[in-house]
Amino acid sequence: MQISIRQISNRLLLFCLVSAFTWPSNGQANLHSVPVTTLVKAGRLLDPRTGNVLAPAAILIQGDKIKQVGPPSQITDLGEAKIIDLGTATLLPGFIDSHAHLLLDIVVPPEAESRRHSNGEFAPGLLLAIVESPSKRALMGAQLAREDLESGITTVRNLGHSGIDGDSELRDAINAGRVPGPRILASGRKLITQGEYVQNLNPALSDAILQQEFLLIDGVDLARHSVRQNESHNVDVIKVSADENLTLPELSAAVEEAHRLHLKVAVHAIDATSIQTAIDAGADSIEHGNEITDLQLKQMRDKGIFLDLTPTFYGGFFLKITEPSIVMPPAVHDAELSSATRGKKRYDELVQRVLKSGVKFAAGSDMCWSYPGKTRGQASVATFVSLGEARTPALDVIRAITVNAAEMLGWQDRVGAVEPGKFADLVGVAGDPVADITELEHVGFVMKGGQVIRNDFAKH
Numbered sequence: 001m002q003i004s005i006r007q008i009s010n011r012l013l014l015f016c017l018v019s020a021f022t023w024p025s026n027g028q029a030n031l032h033s034v035p036v037t038t039l040v041k042a043g044r045l046l047d048p049r050t051g052n053v054l055a056p057a058a059i060l061i062q063g064d065k066i067k068q069v070g071p072p073s074q075i076t077d078l079g080e081a082k083i084i085d086l087g088t089a090t091l092l093p094g095f096i097d098s099h100a101h102l103l104l105d106i107v108v109p110p111e112a113e114s115r116r117h118s119n120g121e122f123a124p125g126l127l128l129a130i131v132e133s134p135s136k137r138a139l140m141g142a143q144l145a146r147e148d149l150e151s152g153i154t155t156v157r158n159l160g161h162s163g164i165d166g167d168s169e170l171r172d173a174i175n176a177g178r179v180p181g182p183r184i185l186a187s188g189r190k191l192i193t194q195g196e197y198v199q200n201l202n203p204a205l206s207d208a209i210l211q212q213e214f215l216l217i218d219g220v221d222l223a224r225h226s227v228r229q230n231e232s233h234n235v236d237v238i239k240v241s242a243d244e245n246l247t248l249p250e251l252s253a254a255v256e257e258a259h260r261l262h263l264k265v266a267v268h269a270i271d272a273t274s275i276q277t278a279i280d281a282g283a284d285s286i287e288h289g290n291e292i293t294d295l296q297l298k299q300m301r302d303k304g305i306f307l308d309l310t311p312t313f314y315g316g317f318f319l320k321i322t323e324p325s326i327v328m329p330p331a332v333h334d335a336e337l338s339s340a341t342r343g344k345k346r347y348d349e350l351v352q353r354v355l356k357s358g359v360k361f362a363a364g365s366d367m368c369w370s371y372p373g374k375t376r377g378q379a380s381v382a383t384f385v386s387l388g389e390a391r392t393p394a395l396d397v398i399r400a401i402t403v404n405a406a407e408m409l410g411w412q413d414r415v416g417a418v419e420p421g422k423f424a425d426l427v428g429v430a431g432d433p434v435a436d437i438t439e440l441e442h443v444g445f446v447m448k449g450g451q452v453i454r455n456d457f458a459k460h
């Protein structure tokens with residue numbers, strides 16, 4: 001009997017459809033079964049929004065969502081719930097890192113090599129990340145994503161340096177259950193002006209190298225085009241790096257196009273001129289903002305623009321990541337130390353001005369360095385804790401990485417709070433994080449979407 005190609009493909013299609021419904025496996029196994037019910041009990045539950053503590057607390061979880069929150073005696077509808085008892089631990093929402101770079105892990109090169117290869121804003125470590133194999137980079141991203149999750153970071157907004165689609169593919173792989181990691185909002189390539197990035201690169205290759213990492217925003221047409229190009233790679237957010245070259249019409253065009261596509265825009269801006277361009281263009285968040293003026297803080301508050309604080313270098317960070325591997329001449333070491341002290345003082349002042357202004361703020365780690373002795377997750381959470389060292393009240397630090405961050409991301413309906421209807425993303429610590437913010441660095445329990453990632457409180 002002869003059958004046509006079309007008949008064969010129709011039969012194959014039918015076979016596949018039948019198979020999909022009758023042979024559930026892997027991700028499909030639970031498709032039609034009743035979702036698992038879990039009851040998590042703990043000594044305390046902190047609500048970062050109000051600062052209220054529920055003690056003792058119980059959270060009923062069905063599938064990946066929270067169904068009920070209350071004192072254990074008031075939880076009904078228990079059914080066949082699996083019970084996880086965390087004893088006296090304090091629960092809080094899973095952490096949100098609003099400014100991450102999961103596909104970048106810079107090993108700071110020795111001083112001499114750094115000088116030899118110094119190339120404008122292209123530090124050798126950054127350049128190497130771009131020119132090496134994208135497959136290698138993606139696998140490293142999977143490792144750093146897992147390390148984030150194990151430290152309690154259940155949501156990440158990844159803002160660039162991922163290659164063309166590294167972060168959106170990592171997001172999809174995590175969502176498909178192929179690798180463990182946080183929920184990811186991916187920005188794809190960073191939008192930049194031509195600026196300094198091409199200095200000293202091999203001119204025959206520079207465009208090809210740049211295209212791996214960036215999209216240009218020079219001119220309003222290119223700005224719109226670059227937003228659309230990122231959108232075609234299925235990004236969740238647009239990241240623009242603003243410097244003094246970027247014009248208001250260029251950034252306004254990018255923001256307008258992004259908003260038309262229902263994407264928020266995060267703008268890296270350090271100096272007052274770039275910050276003003278970002279405010280005037282209607283950015284959704286300003287990243288870093290180190291040199292922001294009081295007037296600009298007021299403008300941001302009035303317009304509802306979020307400030308995303310990134311105290312990455314606070315407290316001599318650079319020395320901490322370089323000293324284990326680089327022997328510095330005493331003069332260089334001393335210069336680094338006094339620059340760290342000056343930087344700390346400036347950041348302390350910034351934090352006080354931000355708190356006084358009433359501007360909405362979140363926090364991001366901006367972690368993209370290899371930190372000797374720490375995983376990416378541990379290094380990132382240490383950055384949040386730095387905000388506390390800079391005299392941010394503990395509750396405000398916790399808000400900055402939970403409820404505030406969720407609002408900044410536009411995900412306030414799904415993460416950032418322990419409430420019915422939200423994803424069951426939870427973190428548990430042994431002590432009281434409001435009394436001691438460093439508790440965040442020692443999470444003993446992590447749950448993402450109802451799945452236990454770690455539980456050091458489990459009785460052995």
Ligand SMILES: [Zn+2]
Nearest residue numbers: 099101159366
């Ligand atoms: Zn960054």
